[in-house]
Amino acid sequence: MTSTAIIYSKKFLEHKTRMHCENPLRLEVALNSLKKFGLISPEKCVVVEPRIATMEELKLVHDESYIEEIKHFSVSGGGYYDGDTYLSKESFEVACYAVGGMLKICDEIFKGNFKNAFGLIRPPGHHAGVFGRALGASTIGFCLFNNIAILAAYALQKQLAKKILIFDFDVHHGNGTQEIFNNSPNVLYISFHEKRIYPGTGFEDEIGIGEGKGYKINIPLPYQSDDSIYLKAFNEIVLPVSEEFKPELILISAGFDAHHSDDISSIQLSAFIYNEMTKQMVKLSNKYCNGKLIACLEGGYSHDTLSKSLPATVAALTQTEIKIDDRKPEAPNYTKNKAEETIKNIKKKLNQYWKI
Numbered sequence: 001m002t003s004t005a006i007i008y009s010k011k012f013l014e015h016k017t018r019m020h021c022e023n024p025l026r027l028e029v030a031l032n033s034l035k036k037f038g039l040i041s042p043e044k045c046v047v048v049e050p051r052i053a054t055m056e057e058l059k060l061v062h063d064e065s066y067i068e069e070i071k072h073f074s075v076s077g078g079g080y081y082d083g084d085t086y087l088s089k090e091s092f093e094v095a096c097y098a099v100g101g102m103l104k105i106c107d108e109i110f111k112g113n114f115k116n117a118f119g120l121i122r123p124p125g126h127h128a129g130v131f132g133r134a135l136g137a138s139t140i141g142f143c144l145f146n147n148i149a150i151l152a153a154y155a156l157q158k159q160l161a162k163k164i165l166i167f168d169f170d171v172h173h174g175n176g177t178q179e180i181f182n183n184s185p186n187v188l189y190i191s192f193h194e195k196r197i198y199p200g201t202g203f204e205d206e207i208g209i210g211e212g213k214g215y216k217i218n219i220p221l222p223y224q225s226d227d228s229i230y231l232k233a234f235n236e237i238v239l240p241v242s243e244e245f246k247p248e249l250i251l252i253s254a255g256f257d258a259h260h261s262d263d264i265s266s267i268q269l270s271a272f273i274y275n276e277m278t279k280q281m282v283k284l285s286n287k288y289c290n291g292k293l294i295a296c297l298e299g300g301y302s303h304d305t306l307s308k309s310l311p312a313t314v315a316a317l318t319q320t321e322i323k324i325d326d327r328k329p330e331a332p333n334y335t336k337n338k339a340e341e342t343i344k345n346i347k348k349k350l351n352q353y354w355k356i
Ligand SMILES: [Zn+2]
Pocket: 170, 171, 172, 255, 257, 298, 299, 300
């Protein structure tokens, strides 16, 4: 019961994307790095094969017309679905395995077979909304079905948990996840992302709608933000709000594209901050959720981040230490000042909902 499950299958390599940065090699690098750090062992992490998700399960968050469109586009040969997103003939089926893997592990965890889990899955999901493109985004950003959102909806529907925290540290705003749960007070969604990059949403004043007001928290951080800025925002916003919310299940949209080695953004985190944030999330899960925490891969494209930030995160899930060698870039002063201002603004906007 003490071990962490890693959802992985060679099937995930069959979503072939040609010369794309979101490619099958990412997962091979990721899995090898877990092996290299000795994290794959019966006491630490056990690899679990996914199952396929059903149409009904995909429909927990997506409109049937969108699911059918992706299915048809994929099985009839694929190609570029939009300016960012490439599908091969196998992509629809692979995406169904990615979702199904997350749902399978959710059941296993609630049966008590594993403590927590990391989904080493692809395609990623957090940009996919009800009808695909979410909140006015130009594309679905390499995502087909919203793995983490379907998992949250599944756990709510099966009454496994009434209050779910989704913490998203991918460098992009999870516009799909926000859209899906925008009016829900049952899902607290907190996103760290770089300000003003794709998909162009996730401003401080997007706090949810209707009954969901206050339950969507966006922390857009400026160009070249570093570990110390993330840590400040984490300690002053993410932790106190999560403590007050008292989740019954914690989910993490774990994208590693905010690392300094990843060219897709200018944020320059080190592997150490992923370790620290995950340790704190594990602590929270032990306090409120009987340890139940499920993370899954979103972005993260450089092999350096996949072989450092990912094992740093998984080691935190197993509550063991590994020795990681990484540099810690420092943000320039103007970035620090801007970030400070943003954090202050967010706290001011949210203090009618939370004690921050
Ligand atoms: Zn991303």
